[in-house]
Amino acid sequence: MNTSIQRTGIEAYLTGILERSEKLSYYARAKGWGFVMTWAHRIAGLILVLYMFFHIYTLSALYEPAVFASKMKFVDNFVFGFLEWALAVPVIFHALNGARLICYEAFRIRHDALMIRWVFFLGAVYVLTLAHLMFMGNQQVSAGLFWLMVAIASTIASSIVYKKLRHTQNRLLWRLQRVSGAFLLPMVSGHMFFMHLNFQAGHDVDTITARMSGMGIKIVDFVFVILVFFHAGFGLYTIIGDWVEDRRLRAGLSVVASFVMAVFAYAGVRIIFSM
Amino acid sequence: MPQEYDLTLKISRYDPDTRRSWIQDYHLKAGRILRFVDLFRKINDEQDPTLAWRSSCEHGQCGTCGMKINGKPLLTCELLVERAVGLFKTHTFNVEPLTAARVIRDLAVDLENAYERVHFVKPYIIARAATHPDGDEYRISPRTLDAYVEATRCINCFCCATACVTQRNYLGPNAVLANIVRLMDPRETAKEKRLDILYGEQGIPRCRTARACSFVCPKEIDIAHFIALAKEGAFRPEPSSTR
Ligand code: SF4
Ligand code: SF4
Numbered sequence: 001m002n003t004s005i006q007r008t009g010i011e012a013y014l015t016g017i018l019e020r021s022e023k024l025s026y027y028a029r030a031k032g033w034g035f036v037m038t039w040a041h042r043i044a045g046l047i048l049v050l051y052m053f054f055h056i057y058t059l060s061a062l063y064e065p066a067v068f069a070s071k072m073k074f075v076d077n078f079v080f081g082f083l084e085w086a087l088a089v090p091v092i093f094h095a096l097n098g099a100r101l102i103c104y105e106a107f108r109i110r111h112d113a114l115m116i117r118w119v120f121f122l123g124a125v126y127v128l129t130l131a132h133l134m135f136m137g138n139q140q141v142s143a144g145l146f147w148l149m150v151a152i153a154s155t156i157a158s159s160i161v162y163k164k165l166r167h168t169q170n171r172l173l174w175r176l177q178r179v180s181g182a183f184l185l186p187m188v189s190g191h192m193f194f195m196h197l198n199f200q201a202g203h204d205v206d207t208i209t210a211r212m213s214g215m216g217i218k219i220v221d222f223v224f225v226i227l228v229f230f231h232a233g234f235g236l237y238t239i240i241g242d243w244v245e246d247r248r249l250r251a252g253l254s255v256v257a258s259f260v261m262a263v264f265a266y267a268g269v270r271i272i273f274s275m
Numbered sequence: 276m277p278q279e280y281d282l283t284l285k286i287s288r289y290d291p292d293t294r295r296s297w298i299q300d301y302h303l304k305a306g307r308i309l310r311f312v313d314l315f316r317k318i319n320d321e322q323d324p325t326l327a328w329r330s331s332c333e334h335g336q337c338g339t340c341g342m343k344i345n346g347k348p349l350l351t352c353e354l355l356v357e358r359a360v361g362l363f364k365t366h367t368f369n370v371e372p373l374t375a376a377r378v379i380r381d382l383a384v385d386l387e388n389a390y391e392r393v394h395f396v397k398p399y400i401i402a403r404a405a406t407h408p409d410g411d412e413y414r415i416s417p418r419t420l421d422a423y424v425e426a427t428r429c430i431n432c433f434c435c436a437t438a439c440v441t442q443r444n445y446l447g448p449n450a451v452l453a454n455i456v457r458l459m460d461p462r463e464t465a466k467e468k469r470l471d472i473l474y475g476e477q478g479i480p481r482c483r484t485a486r487a488c489s490f491v492c493p494k495e496i497d498i499a500h501f502i503a504l505a506k507e508g509a510f511r512p513e514p515s516s517t518r
Contacts, residue, residue, distance in 0.1 A: 029363065030346030031438045032490030034499075038440050038483050101484050104499075105506040112486065168508030169474045242441045242481065250444075 033116060041097045042239065044090035049232045051087060056267050063274065065205040072203045085131055088192050092126045093119070095189055098181045106164045106178065126189065130196045139197040143211055150190035151220050158183035177234045180227040187224050212275035225268035233261035279304050280356055283367040284314065286326065289378050298369075299323075311351035311359070311370075312340055315382075327381040335493060338432030342382055343371040348434035350493045374442060375433035389433050392446045396472055398453035401465035413462050423459035426452050426501055428494040435488035435498055445481035446472075448488035448498045454478075455501045458510045470510065479505050 028036050061068040096119045103109040133139065161182040165175045195202040201211065211217060236257040244250040284301045301318050309317075315328045330340035333352040340351045345363045360366060372382045376389035407414050429449055436447035446454075454472055457463045472478055479502055488498040504510065 026346060030343075030348075030491075031485075031487040034484070034486035034490065035438070035440060038485035038487075104484055105503050108503070108507060110500060165508070167511070168506070169470055169511075170506060170508070171474065171480055174480050238480075238483075241444055242483075243443060245443050 034112065037097055037100075037116060037119075041094060041101075044094040044097075045232070045235050047090045048094060049236065052228060052232060053264060056264050056271070059271050060267060062205065062208065062271060065209075068205050072205075076203065081134065085127070085134060085196075088127045088130050089123070091188055091192055092123045095181075095185045096123055099185055102161060102178050102182060106161060130192065133193075133196040134199075138199060141194075141197055143194075144214070144216065146190070146194060147217055147220050150186050153186035153190070154183045157186060173234055173237075177231060177238075180231045180234075183223075183227055184231060187220075188228075191224070209275050212272065218272050218275075221272045222269060225265055225272065229261045229265035229268070233258055236261075277307070279306055280360060280366055282314070282356065284318070285367065285369045286382065287369075287371045288326070288381050289372075291380055299326075305356050307355065307357035309356050311342075311344065311354045311356075314356070315351070327379075327383050329383045336430060338430040339386070341373050341432040341434050341437070343369075343373065343437065345369050348373060348437040348491050350432060350434070353493060373433050373437040375436035375447065384433075386433075389436070390431070392436075392450040393431060393453055395446065396450050396454040396469075398450075398457070400457060400460070400463045401468060402463065404462050404464050415461055419459075419461055423456055423501075425496055426456045426459070426498075428496055429453065429456075430494060432493060434491045434493060438487040438491040440483050440485045440487060441481045444477055446477050448482070448502070451479060451482070451505075452496070452498050452501055455505060455510070458505075466510070473505055473510070482506075 024036055027039075058068075058071060061071050100112075100115040100119050103115060104112060109115065158179050162175075162179045165178060168175070198207075200207040202208070212221065237254050240250055240253045240257065244253060282303055282305055284303070285298050286301060287296070288299050289296045301322055303314065303317060303322070305314055305317070310333075312328075312330045312333055315326065318326050328340075328342075328351075330352055331337040333340070335350050335353045338350070341348060342351050343349075344351070344354060344359060345365070345368055347362075359368060370382065372378045372384050373389075376384040376386060379385050404413070406412060429452055431449055431453075433447070433449060435449050439445070439448055451473065454469050458466060458469050458473070463469070474480070482499075482502050484499060484503065486499040489496070489500065492498060
């Protein structure tokens, strides 16, 4: 169980790159890369929560197609295109790092140094692939087949985690957080991938409406939205619990966070079923 | 390799009478195999007798001299000047008290206060299993013991609790570990009680698997591994195997 080999492994690999950042290497040397990864996971999660709010807000303009089209015109430029691509960085980092944590916590995979390398390697492959797709322009895929594959992958991943944690004494919501995380890994990365395959998929009202009109995709999107906001809400709840000592304030903030998540989840579901 | 280093220690000071906190710089020359506790003693002798700090055995066995050096919680009786220079690649060191308990003065923290969390988990056998019928001793198989003997090395220095990402509403890695040791100990029968503490609000749900605890532990205990065993459900109660 000696961890010194792992320390050397991680440090040998990452120190060269990350030591250029004085702050990061200070914390890495003081508390290890796992500590830095945990904070990065949290920050990426918070960025994603904010983005989800923004995403639901922009999608709510679909009720008035003309407004949505004008909004899309506004974001149809290089800067927003770049931001859309850059969003993939926190998305894939949070997803893969979450998978690493589940592997450690539930499946006794203790090669953490190696797992951290995989998080960075697969993350880099993913974002570069997205950039490549963006430059290639529109790709033709069967949306139905694509989402079926993603839904199957998500179901398998979450079932495996559920099966492993089902009989443990961990709290129900804690377990659900891992199960939803496993579901969201293929779902969120698939979602971003799909949007980059075809630029129109996320920007043109008619394309979006046509895609979302099938019952199959509605069900997938429904589960997706519910689990995203549950996952985000529980993430916020744990952050509040880790920081706020006063019981009443903690309870109050948790209620507010749950309420906000429920409102956005409701708004998301309403959009899905109104298409 | 220089025989002597010019060091700057930036030490966190706290005066409980005035409640004033400040950082005080001390410049000193030190040989490469002096330990940080020797540096504090040197400061007391040569520059400032008011600097308060704590140590006891000075052999890495009692856990009294834990502090943060450049952010890293460690035992200052084990840290040689030469090693610190190599580790942090600097001759300037920030010296702070551990955050696992309130500061009494300068670098001395209230360990009684820190121990409250360890006492909470009852780090002893609550309900003993029966001894072997052929004698009055317990027989634990080497395989069973191997699984947790590493965790019994904990000296409660609170370095892990200071490094942990979760600083509030959490029993802390060493207290959780003390509970796990008794869960894995076949002489203990009060498993249910222990599991309630383990999975309770202040127990492992607060652990974020950052592994900072394992990274800093001076006894090289992989605390995060034991906590992850609990998350994985490895301590489901089963009949005692002492006999
Ligand atoms: S587990 Fe290690 S770091 Fe934590 S208190 Fe025990 S000896 Fe110290
Ligand atoms: S693994 Fe858990 S207990 Fe250890 S430092 Fe991380 S959060 Fe704290």
